[in-house]
């Protein structure tokens with residue numbers, strides 16, 4: 564059966580073809596380098612990557628009423644370590660223009676949250692001010708994963724490699740990734756469980772990578788749970804996008820880090 568991930572990838576292939584045909588010259592990034600890895604190395608609390616996400620295929624419209632630069636500014640002032648911006652338009656109502664607006668509003672590292680299948684998309688992300696790109700193991704052939712990983716590193720970008728099970732994690736670790744994102748949400752079925760982080764944390768941490776627990780984190784208890792499993796950081800979208808008091812939401816999610824977890 565065709566999954567939502569299959570549909571998204573089909574759409575991305577069309578977008579990449581259009582990009583190729585447009586022959587548009589994609590300029591090099593004119594923005595300074597910002598490192599999430601350096602922040603994780605010295606962090607004393609669970610790092611929060613705060614996401615700007617208007618909508619998603621699993622939740623529909625989440626919040627269409629706040630501008631990306633305004634939301635990102637509040638995230639930065641509330642203690643975020645990085646900002647994630649959804650740039651997919653078809654399924655998430657995002658854009659690269661959103662990414663650039665966020666770049667101009669904050670000093671934090673920015674993650675381009677998209678379904679990357681081509682180096683061209685990495686060029687576009689970098690030109691709009693991204694410092695980190697996402698590579699989703701479930702969306703790529705292993706050879707493609709390696710190629711895109713090396714390409715992004717060559718451009719001075721950091722790479723968050725996303726996995727959802729042990730098989731994907733083992734593939735991810737072969738790239739030498741320093742940032743592993745465990746997605747608690749299955750992109751094929753939308754089922755969310757923080758147990759996924761608990762199950763994969765040990766193997767991910769043994770490799771010396773930093774572990775980011777992604778999706779389904781809403782409460783202080785959720786943050787503590789993935790922290791206790793060994794996470795260095797969390798990626799939070801919906802809970803912050805719908806929050807009536809973002810600063811207060813941050814205070815709850817900012818829990819102290821486990822001793823020695825970033826050594």
Ligand SMILES: O=P(O)(O)OC[C@@H](O)[C@@H](O)c1c[nH]c2ccccc12
Pocket residue numbers: 614616676677699725746777778779780798799800801802
């Ligand atoms: O809104 P949540 O449940 O806090 O999830 C945020 C983030 O993890 C999620 O948006 C995400 C994780 N991996 C992705 C890959 C593509 C698109 C979106 C995602």
